[in-house]
Amino acid sequence: MKQDILSRYDTHTGRRLAIDVSVGRIEELFEDFDSAASYVKKDLDQDFVEYLIECVREISRYDFVIRINLPAPVQENHRKRVRKSIKYYFRYLELLERRKLRRVLWRSFLLFCLGMFLLIISLNIRGSAEQFGALMQELLVEGLTVAAWVSLWTAFASLIFELTGIISDIRIYRRIAGLQVIFKTSNFSKAFNAKDIKEDKVAV
Numbered sequence: 482m483k484q485d486i487l488s489r490y491d492t493h494t495g496r497r498l499a500i501d502v503s504v505g506r507i508e509e510l511f512e513d514f515d516s517a518a519s520y521v522k523k524d525l526d527q528d529f530v531e532y533l534i535e536c537v538r539e540i541s542r543y544d545f546v547i548r549i550n551l552p553a554p555v556q557e558n559h560r561k562r563v564r565k566s567i568k569y570y571f572r573y574l575e576l577l578e579r580r581k582l583r584r585v586l587w588r589s590f591l592l593f594c595l596g597m598f599l600l601i602i603s604l605n606i607r608g609s610a611e612q613f614g615a616l617m618q619e620l621l622v623e624g625l626t627v628a629a630w631v632s633l634w635t636a637f638a639s640l641i642f643e644l645t646g647i648i649s650d651i652r653i654y655r656r657i658a659g660l661q662v663i664f665k666t667s668n669f670s671k672a673f674n675a676k677d678i679k680e681d682k683v684a685v
Contacts, residue, residue, distance in 0.1 A: 596632035
């Protein structure tokens with residue numbers, strides 16, 4: 482199954498795969514709501530971002546590059562701007578996920594502490610039968626015990642179900658931010674024919 486997925490990608494150099502992105506103009510890689518902003522300051526197009534993320538999920542541990550296919554050559558300063566934009570944008574996404582990670586850890590810690598506190602109270606009440614009636618004691622103990630386990634379970638569930646996804650996203654964003662971005666240009670605008678393509682191998 483994995484080989485079937487990888488067969489969808491061309492090999493760039495050696496064993497590195499190429500994530501191909503075909504656009505008519507450089508501007509199509511960016512959101513168009515702010516046409517006056519420079520490429521570095523503008524957000525990347527969300528379809529482009531999601532496409533890169535899904536490709537990296539599929540490729541997993543294999544090395545790869547981002548290969549942008551254009552119908553005409555682009556200036557070197559535009560190439561640099563695109564590379565910087567991809568790098569900075571995914572570093573920003575990584576930063577957001579790290580903040581989310583800290584919130585999840587802090588929330589889980591608080592819920593864990595709350596659960597342990599409620600358990601301690603329930604144990605103390607269970608050992609103080611003379612201060613409460615039998616029925617009242619049973620109700621308090623059962624209620625506090627249930628609340629404690631709910632709190633503890635929520636703390637562990639957050640770690641189990643959220644932590645893995647967040648860490649995975651952080652790794653993906655870090656990988657994309659550090660990728661080599663290359664450009665392919667063709668003399669023909671109708672198709673990207675391998676016989677007509679010239680490749681720019683300038684590294685990020």
